[in-house]
Amino acid sequence: MQHLKDFSPSKKLYIETLGCAMNVRDSEHLIAELREKENYTLTDDASQADLILINTCSVREKPEKKLFSEIGVFHKMKKKDAKIGICGCTASALGEEILKRSKNVDFVLGARNISKISTIIHKPKAVEVDLNYDDSLYMFSQNINSSYKALLNISIGCDKHCAYCIVPHTRGKEISIPMDLLLKEAEKLASKGVKELLLLGQNVNNYGARFSIEHPKVDFTKLLSELAKIEGLKRIRFTSPHPLHMDDEFLEEFAKNPKVCKSIHIPLQSGSTKILKSMKRGYSQEWYLNRIDYLKKLLPDVGISTDIIVGFVGESEEDFLESMKVLEYVRFDTLYSFIYSPRPFTPASTWEEGKVSKEVAKERLQRLQDLHKKILTENSQLELGKIHKILIENNKQSEVETFSEGRSDTNRLVKIEGKFINLGEFVNVKVTHAKNATLYGTPC
Structure with missing residues (x-):
């Protein structure tokens, strides 16, 4: 027997996604849940939507300024009875403050509460931002039309508490998703034609550190090995691993597993051991370069990308030159570089002593990026004929x-x-x- 809602005309959903691959995956879950349970179809025209979702990011400076600007834009163009919902990390960080600052918002749904989307849309002015909520066992609805590439969350949350990072405050403590659920979902995706799978987590290679149920002991190395056995799956990528968890066993599995792509993101953040300690990253420059050396010994042609922050509190010219030294030594294929921006709820946001001026930070960023452009040109020439x-x-x-x-x-x-x-x-x-x-x- 079909539900009555099956006979009703479909409603239209417009979604704007800001931020990282985790947010993209969350948006996929939101779309699939609303399609399956509330009869929504996706539209790329916000003015025609019955529901507008803004899936937010809070990693960079002043995301709330961007958010409230977007709310104003969508309110002006939306249909009379259309709803506006704010989801994601900025929703987690600001919570009820969003409703206080904008009467045009109908509900707020935090990054840790995505699975509640089909209920919160029916609760006027509701706020769901519980950081302790656990949906690691929740089976999200699947997108009907899978393509050749797909994203797969393997964990939620983060336990690292780096001095500059707001993520633990917006996504809660780290919990791994049971391996049998991951393998089943990966098998479904492969059966629908997915050839390349991107595994997602704030610290993917810390997988298995904590589950919310009793679970056999397993780690990321084992997960990679099991996923590689899935028929039809050709490539496995992942982001982001943490340098602290790159033991020899993990790097050896990465190198030898034929389905694991030979590119890896290894966030540096700073080349200075002093600044790394201040950032609470848990490793030194020596450890980082040791892992790079071992990886390149196993895979001389491996592709490596990284993140570097310049102008962190207390960064001297000598500290910055240590980052330049690591960049020159490793010769990263891809560099994501940023000027440090204080985030609320983080320890570094309250530090006054040692602040780096914007002018100095901008000049350092330019020098870093200029060096990387030179490295990119030289690296690309080495690829000719390959x-x-x-x-x-x-x-x-x-x-x-x-x-x-x-x-x-x-x-x-x-x-x-x-x-x-x-x-x-x-x-x-x-x-x-x-x-x-x-x-x-x-x-x-």
Whole structure:
């Protein structure tokens, strides 16, 4: 027997996602839950939506300024009876304050409470931001149309409490999702045609440290090994691992497992051991470089990306030069670099002594990025003549331009000009030339 709602016309959902891959995955869950349980269909026109969701990020400076600006924009364009809901990390951080500051918001749903979306939409002015809420066992509805790539949360929350980071305050304590649930979901995704899986967690390689139920002892290395056994799954990526948990066993599994892509994000944050200690990162420059050396011994051509913060409280010119030294030594393929911005609820936000001026921080950031641009150019020249197997992720065919592009096992972007290749296809490409970080080549 069908439910009555099955016969009602579908409502329209518009969702804006800000922030990281975790937020993207949360948005996928929100969309799937509302489609399955509340008969919503997705629209890219906010003015036609019955429900507008803003899935927020709070990692960078003053996200609330961006949020309230967006609320105003959507309120002006929305239909008369459409609802506006605020979700994600800024929702967790501000909670009821959002309703106090904007009468146009209908509900607030924190990052740790995403599974409550189908109930909160029926509660006027509701706020659900419980950091202790545990949905690690919750089976979210699945998107009907899976593509060749998919995201998979393996843990929620974070226990690290780095001095600059607001995430523990917005996503709560770290809990791993049981391995049998992960394997079942991964198998479903593979059966729908997913070839590449991106595993998500604030500290993915700390997987297994805590479950909310009794669970056999398991770690991230074991999870990678088990996922690789799934038929149809060709590639496994993950983000973000923590340098502190990169033991030899993990790095050896990463190197030898044929389905694990040979690119890895290893956040540095600072090259100065003094600043790393102040940041409460738990490792030194020596430890970080030791892990890099061992990884490159196992995989000389491994692709490595990182994060670096400049201008952290107490950072001297000498400390900054230590970051420059590590950048030159490791020669990262990708660099995400930022000027430190104080976040509420974090220890460093209250520190006054040793603050770095914006002018000095901007100048340091420019020097860091200039050095990385030079490294990128040199790294790209080393790729000439090499053959990469890429997964086609983007293509275009028109009178003006035809191309296909994708990423290699080592996460290098490779573009094939003059060829239209279907999305999700694997192609071997010989690199012929390079422009900055993008490689160009021909199928072979």
